[in-house]
Amino acid sequence: MQPLIELKNICFSYPSGRKVLENINLEIYQGKKVGLIGSNGSGKTTLLHVIMGLLPATSGQIFLFGEEMLKEKNFAKARRRIGFVFQNADDQLFSPTVLEDVAFGPLNLGKTKEQARQIAQSTLEGLGLLALKDRVAYRLSGGEKRMVALATVLAMDPDILILDEPTTGLDDATSHRITHLLESIDKTCLIVSHEYEFLSQTTEVFYGMESGLLKYLGDSSALHTHIHIHPAGALPHKH
Amino acid sequence: MISEELAFRDSAVHRIDPRVRLVFALLLCFATALSGSFAAPLLALGCATGLVALSCLPLFTVARRLVPVNIFMLFLWLVLPFTHFGEPAFKIMGLAASKQGIELAALVTIKANTIVLFMVALVSTMSVAALGHAAHRLYFPEKLVHLLLLTYRYVFVLESEYRQLVRAAKMRSFAPASNLHTYKTYSYLAGMLLVRAHSRARRVHQAMVCRGFSGVYHCLDSFAFRKADWVWVGILSLFFMAMIGVWIEGPY
Numbered sequence: 001m002q003p004l005i006e007l008k009n010i011c012f013s014y015p016s017g018r019k020v021l022e023n024i025n026l027e028i029y030q031g032k033k034v035g036l037i038g039s040n041g042s043g044k045t046t047l048l049h050v051i052m053g054l055l056p057a058t059s060g061q062i063f064l065f066g067e068e069m070l071k072e073k074n075f076a077k078a079r080r081r082i083g084f085v086f087q088n089a090d091d092q093l094f095s096p097t098v099l100e101d102v103a104f105g106p107l108n109l110g111k112t113k114e115q116a117r118q119i120a121q122s123t124l125e126g127l128g129l130l131a132l133k134d135r136v137a138y139r140l141s142g143g144e145k146r147m148v149a150l151a152t153v154l155a156m157d158p159d160i161l162i163l164d165e166p167t168t169g170l171d172d173a174t175s176h177r178i179t180h181l182l183e184s185i186d187k188t189c190l191i192v193s194h195e196y197e198f199l200s201q202t203t204e205v206f207y208g209m210e211s212g213l214l215k216y217l218g219d220s221s222a223l224h225t226h227i228h229i230h231p232a233g234a235l236p237h238k239h
Numbered sequence: 240m241i242s243e244e245l246a247f248r249d250s251a252v253h254r255i256d257p258r259v260r261l262v263f264a265l266l267l268c269f270a271t272a273l274s275g276s277f278a279a280p281l282l283a284l285g286c287a288t289g290l291v292a293l294s295c296l297p298l299f300t301v302a303r304r305l306v307p308v309n310i311f312m313l314f315l316w317l318v319l320p321f322t323h324f325g326e327p328a329f330k331i332m333g334l335a336a337s338k339q340g341i342e343l344a345a346l347v348t349i350k351a352n353t354i355v356l357f358m359v360a361l362v363s364t365m366s367v368a369a370l371g372h373a374a375h376r377l378y379f380p381e382k383l384v385h386l387l388l389l390t391y392r393y394v395f396v397l398e399s400e401y402r403q404l405v406r407a408a409k410m411r412s413f414a415p416a417s418n419l420h421t422y423k424t425y426s427y428l429a430g431m432l433l434v435r436a437h438s439r440a441r442r443v444h445q446a447m448v449c450r451g452f453s454g455v456y457h458c459l460d461s462f463a464f465r466k467a468d469w470v471w472v473g474i475l476s477l478f479f480m481a482m483i484g485v486w487i488e489g490p491y
Contacts, residue, residue, distance in 0.1 A: 049445075052445075052449055054445045054448070086446050090439075091442040094443050096366075096392060097368055099459070100368075104447075107457035108450060108457070117461075138392065138395040138396065152450065
């Protein structure tokens with residue numbers, strides 16, 4: 001089977017010369033839920049932006065849905081099938097009202113206004129957010145914003161979901177809501193977080209990232225974290 | 240920052256299709272501003288007052304909106320009668336106020352207040368989002384419409400970022416004074432705000448691109464012309480025509 005996302009020897013460094021990603025190889029197959037854990041500044045977000053074509057890889061190859069990404073045109077096509085949720089929901093929600101924001105993606109996919117409105121309504125309803133539909137995006141609470149940001153992406157019915165720190169800075173209730181949603185959702189996922197517990201609940205396999213290097217850590221179920229004195233104490237590991 | 244306190248209410252005027260309101264706000268304001276005699280602006284003032292009354296807005300808020308324009312008018316009254324050429328009407332401390340000058344100041348005052356009242360009744364009764372959509376549907380330049388809508392969305396974010404920076408400065412005992420340190424701090428603050436706005440704009444664009452944005456912005460609006468809207472088109476056209484008629488035919 002062909003992987004949906006395949007990275008071969010991806011390197012990325014900023015124009016200043018600072019190396020952020022070094023020889024990253026990654027394959028994500030249909031139906032898999034993959035977690036990516038790492039500390040701040042380890043290059044997780046950069047990796048996601050390289051996959052989406054928002055940052056150009058310095059070297060290496062990216063294949064999305066079996067097609068090599070050579071130009072912006074290839075990325076533009078692939079992005080229609082990938083749902084990307086940004087770290088900061090304020091960046092993602094730019095329309096005046098919630099309903100419009102959720103309808104933005106479907107409209108870009110060529111749906112008619114009526115279809116887009118229907119899709120937006122049912123997506124919001126499915127997430128229990130219908131009450132927010134006419135609210136102005138800036139007047140939402142942090143948790144509501146994050147849920148709506150998820151809705152905007154789910155409305156496009158993507159083949160794969162990529163989430164960048166979906167629970168950071170949220171209270172327990174919203175955090176649980178998102179955990180529950182990701183557990184039950186039937187989609188290929190790549191979830192980035194620095195919270196081990198959240199990832200172990202929502203993903204099946206684990207990668208760790210440290211100073212630009214990607215390391216396979218194994219099955220989520222076989223991993224554990226605990227407080228003890230050894231170098232990998234904070235990262236999930238096997239004995 | 241933008242409270243839209245007059246927009247989310249219900250009245251006969253609030254229910255008029257935003258496109259009708261926007262078109263007639265522009266037509267009536269231009270006609271008021273350009274007419275040369277007293278008759279047309281006075282008719283317009285009546286019309287604007289009627290619309291404000293129909294829109295059931297709190298009178299205090301409306302009055303507050305008239306304050307800035309009338310402060311400006313005050314200066315006009317102080318200067319115009321004494322500098323305009325014409326028959327002297329009265330003298331103060333050797334300065335003659337001309338009749339024509341007084342008339343002109345009165346005309347400008349009526350016009351300015353009328354225009355503000357038209358805008359309050361017709362435009363501030365819709366949300367900024369509705370205004371943007373109405374403009375879009377009326378084929379205003381697309382870039383202008385998006386600029387309006389995106390500015391509206393992010394002006395609050397920028398405001399909170401500004402407050403955050405000011406708070407951060409205050410927390411470290413910054414007290415503005417008239418010295419170089421203060422100017423420097425404020426220029427850093429303004430610079431930081433620009434940098435932040437720029438990087439936010441980049442991130443927002445990235446988020447839009449990730450959702451399939453390719454340069455065409457689709458507006459999702461649900462304007463539907465009702466029978467009552469046609470009635471309003473009729474009434475407002477009648478006013479507009481009456482104004483033009485009075486303006487062309489009417490006596491000075």
